[in-house]
Each structure stands twice: as C-alpha cells, then as structure tokens.
Amino acid sequence: MKKVLIHIEELSKYYGKGGEIKAVDELELEVYEGETFGLLGPNGAGKTTTVRLLNCIIKPTRGTATVNGYDILKEETEVKRVTGLLAESPGLYEKLSAYEFLKFMGALYDVSRDILPERIDDLLKLFSLDDRRDYLLEGYSRGMKQKVLIAAALIHDPPILFFDEPTSMLDPRAALMVKNLIKGLADRAGKTIFICSHILPIVEELCDRIGIINQGKLIALGTVDEIIAQTEKKTLEDAFIAITGGVEERELLAWREQKGAST
C-alpha cells in the first residue's frame, strides 16, 4: 500500500468580512510518497493559497493537513524542514550573489556547515551557474533567477517539493530544463512533488495524478486519462474548460459587431 505523504482534511481558508471570500474551501486530498501531483486551476482558483497553507506560511481558517506525518497546525517547524518551496513570484535578495544567497538559505534550513559549501557547488554546477556564482543576482536573467530559486528549494534535500508555477516565466529552453529536473527528482531521487500550474502540457507531461481546483473547491481528481474520460472530451485542455467553464468561441469576436468598431 502506498504511503500517504500529504493528507489534507477539510482544509479551508476564508478571507474578508464573515469569510465571504473562500480562497480554499473544504479541500480533501491525499498525495502519495514518490508521486508527482499536479494542482490545476485558473488564476485565483486557490492553488497558491493551498501551497502556502501546506508550507505553514499562512494558517487555515478550518481543517488541517499533515505533511510527512507532521501537522501543519502543531508542528510548523518540522513541516518546514521536510518541504522545499519554489514560490510563484518570490523575491530574491538581489544584492547577494548566487553563492551568498544559497549559503543564506542553507543556514536557514540548518544544513550542516561541513556539507553546505559542497552542496552549493554541486547545485550551481547542476544548473550551469558555477561560472557566475559570485555575480549579484540583480544581473541574472529571469531563467537564471528561477534556477537559483529551485536550487534554494533543494538546498536541504527535502523529501517533499512544492513547485508553484515552475515554468510560467521561463523561455522554452529554461522550461525544458526545469521539466527534466522535476522528472529526474521524481524518478531518480524519489521525491514527492506537488506542482501548481495552469500550463496544461506541463502538468500533463509530469504528473502522475492531477486535481482541478476552481473557486477554492477541488472539482476533479484522478489521472489525466481519468479526467478526460470523466468529461467525455478528447484532450485535457477541453476537459479543463468543460470543468472550469470558459468563453464560447462565438462570443470572442462579439465586440466587433458594434457599430463602427471595425473602422
């Protein structure tokens, strides 16, 4: 039987007066050891909030979850030690070099001083950044910054990795590198990976199972094939639109029908 590494129970996060904004609403989910799980959803669906809740960055309004057996409400520090996070739009300390930044992150995660320099060197080599290790991050391209952030998420070699929109800001070459890395981490390093994205091909290619979230609610769960079959569509894209709703094709050019608009 597969070991459950992330167990989510009625996890909810409400905002606003009287909790009228339901960012995450009674989420129930299990992610297994060694699995690559994709949480799919349109912008504002609640993906990032879910990741923040599971990483103990924010607290749930209701419900709870365990990550590698640790309760997110009672064992924050332990949860943080077993997870690595690549946030959607994280800020780097731009006035630090890549080496200094990774050293800082390693120290925050209590990576032993005996192994930290070697690990930083290895990660910088892996991401082909070793020749730029002493350059300030402010001079890095977006793809290079993303590589540094992934290296930071891996610095303490956690068993569970959260990638929030890992390729959304990258060019095709950098995106391919990130995809291959995630595959490698899952296949060869046995990591459990939780990916949030709205880029369907990424999720389709990398994930063993996916969940579709919309307006805070999990509305579909299964393998890509299962979800396509459930909606009786041919592709994941069609299935996603069918589940979450979208603009009908005939409505797309309605604005041109207005008098004089085409002149």
Next chain:
Amino acid sequence: MPVPKWFVVARNEYLIRTSKIRKIRPYFPFLVIGLLTIYVAFITPAFVNLFIDEFIAFFLSQAAVAVVEIILFLIFFYFIIIPISNTLKEVQTEQQEIVLAAPIKPSDILLGEFLGVMPFYAIAAIVIIGLFTAVLNPLGLDMVQIGMIIIIFIVTFFSALWIGTVIAAILRTKFGKTARGKDIGKALSLIIALPAIGLMYAIIGGGLLEALADPGTSGMVEAILGLLPSSWGAEVIISFASNPGNITAVGFETLTRFGGLVAFFVATLWLGAKAANRAYSLEPTTFISSRAKPDGVFYKTIKYLGGGGSFGTLLVSTFKGYSRRLQNLSYIAYVVGLLVLVTVFFMQPDYPEDATIMGMFLFPILAAFVASDVTLRGKDTLFIYRKTPSGVGRFVKARLVQGWIVVVPITGAITAVSTILIPQTTFISLLTNTGIMMLFVAANVAFALGLFLLNPAFSDKSGNFIFNIFIVPNVWLGIFIISILVFDLPLLDSLFYVMIPLSWLLGIVFLYLGKRKLSRIE
C-alpha cells in the same frame, strides 16, 4: 551546533547593505574602527578645545537640560524615522515567502534585521557619543560617570532603532501587499520627515535656543520632553555635569532616570518580539481594490479645457494618472510644508522680499517634482505614446498642461497669502507678486518637463532624478546671484527683467529638446 537563526538573518542583512563595497568588505570593519578611533581620540578633543569655555558655560547654564533634551529627542526621533522611511520608500515583501517557508521564528527575523543594520547606525552613534564625551570630559567627570553617559546614549539610540525596525517591519507587511499600500508607503516616507525638519528650523531660524535661556520657556520644554525616554538620559547627563566626580550627590535621580531608561529598552525589546508575528505575515490585509468613480465636474472641466475631444480625454487621463498616486501628492505636501516652515521660522516682517526669494527657489522644486512623473512611470509608458499617431507631441502637451494645472494655482495661492501677511501690502503689489511668481513657475514646469525628458529618471532613487530635482532650483540660484551681485539689480527687477524671460527661454528650449529626445528614447 547550528548557527542561531537571528545571526543568519543579521549576516544576510549586513551582506546586502555592504554589497556596493564587496571588494573591501573584509577590511571594512577595521577601516571604520580605525577612522572612529582617530575621530574620538584626536579630532573631537581638538575641536572641543577650540570652544572649551563656551561648552563649560553652556553645561552649567539654565538652558542646558532643555537643549540636551532637544538634541537627544531629535536623535531619538531620527533613529526611529530613518529605518521606517527607508522601508516605506520601497516596500518589498517578495522575499518574505521564501524566508517564512523556512523553519525560523518571526522574532528571529526581526532581531536579525535589527542587528544586521545596527553596525551602520552604531557609526552615527559613536560620532555623536564621541563628541559629547569630549565636551563633558573637561568638566572633570569620573570614569563611572563617563561610562554611564556612554551607556545612556547607546540605550537611547538602540531602543529608538529597535522601535523603528519593529514599526518598519509592521508597516512593510501592512502596505507591501497591494500597489495602493506601496504608494501610501512612498508618500509617508517623505512626509514623516517634516516634523523633524520643523524642529530643526525652529532651532536654526526660530530662535528656539535663545528662547531656552528664559527659565519659563526652558521649564516648559523640559516638562513636555521630560515625558519621553530620550529626556531621562539628558537629565542624568546634566546632573553629572553639575556634579563632576560625585555620583552619590545625584544617586537617587540617576537610579530612577537611568533605571527607567533601561527598563524602557527592555520593555521595547519584549513588545517588539511579541509584535514580530504581525510584522512577518503573508496573510492578506485587505481585499478592497481602489475603484474609479465616474468623472465629476472637476474632470469634466479639465476635459473641456483640453478642447473636449481626444486631447481632452488624454489630458484627463494624464491628470488622473498623476493625482491618484499618493506619492505625487506627498511631493506637493512636502514642498508646501517646507514653504510654510520657512515662512514661519525664517521670514522677518522687516524684509518682505524674503518670501519672494524663498518662493523663487522652492516653487521650481515643486515644478520639478510634478514634472518628474513624466518618466518615473517607466519607459514602457512612454512607448505607448510613441506608438500612437502624433502621440509624442500630444503627450508632452498634456503633461505640460497637467503640470500647470497642479503647480500654478498652488503657487498663486501661497504667494498671495504670504504677500498679504506683509504689513502695508497694496492690492497692486499683491497682484504683481502673485502674477510674476505664477508666470515664473509656469515656465519652470516647461523647463523641468524638458529636463526630465532630456535626462530621463525612471526611478525616484536614480541619480538622474536627484540631479534633475537639484538642477532646476539651482539654475535660478546661480542666475539670481549673478543678476544681484554682478549687475546690482534690485530683487523685483531681477525677477521681472532677468528671471522670467530667461525661465521662459529655458522652458521653451528644454521642452523642444526633451520632446525630440522622447522620440528617440530606446
């Protein structure tokens, strides 16, 4: 054993702050310590020797307690304000997510940030402490008294810095999550300096120090400032100065004041640590987005003034883009505030032309701040106009008119009020003064607009921004000095025959050159 987390954050903060001097980073502390040692051991004693009699007389005078209280209050206030102002200038919360995802307590982040910046504030503290101890030394204070004075300064400075760090962290979290919040932060960063400037002007030009020689006035200042912890140390320092080498003579007073100061420091540390959870949080603080209302009479009038057609729409859009940014409004409030402070503390009824001279330098600063918005929104905004047919010309025209609508009425109102305040002002002189100043500032809007297009500043922290803001008023300072000293012209003649024609000439030339540059910016 793992390194304490607060130390990791402090080291990180120190590395960030010294990134510009990375090459000399290993020697930097030794260099600073060496220079400070020379300053404390040689420079301050030599400086104090020059004025030794005046210093001794001062410390034994009636005004000493109040003056030292004011000095300590000013330093206390600045040590609180500087970290807040620096944070508000550019509110950044983006790094918080990766730090909060790590196993670290918010109180460790706060302590680390405080300790990371402390060495730089310690330099300022040592400069001040060095001077004070050098001044007090000739009075014959013993080592215990000198030591306690040093501790008083350290505790006062660092409790202020800690308060500033905690408030800055809370405000960063409060304002950093929305564009509106960041805008409020930038606006506040400028405005919060005004009270301290006011106090400084009161000392320099308002005769505050002279007034403190009066027992009634100094007693009142002491009573008010005495409530603040910065004053408790001041009272101990002055009591030591009055009883050099005899700490027992003021034992009880020393114990209560000094003890109170230390207790205050401990309390602020404890409260700050308690507030840390609120200071580092990614929980959203608001879900209210700013919403535009339908255009009212004001915008309809502006559109009408712009001819009502597409240029009118462009003018209204430019105006909205400008006035909905609180940072822009804070620039106006700041310059107007400065003008009021200058008028209150420096203007003398016997010299009515002072107001005109002040206006001649401060109104161009206002014009420069207002015009700066033209490039501060970034190159991409400028490219929008470059893309549209005849966009560049219409954009510059809209910006010019928008600048006039903002700056000219403010200048007119302030000049009129300050002219009315002058005794025996005639209606004609009121109209002349106001009209001349409005003409002058209108030309300065064109000049500043052209300058900002010619030498674009895409950030308010850039060198170009500071250079342009500096150049606009100082051009007039130079021309004013030449016309008064070289050509010996009276003030109004200088303004009317030299400054106004020249300002319009410069305005037209710079606007033309700026418009040409805008078409070529890449």
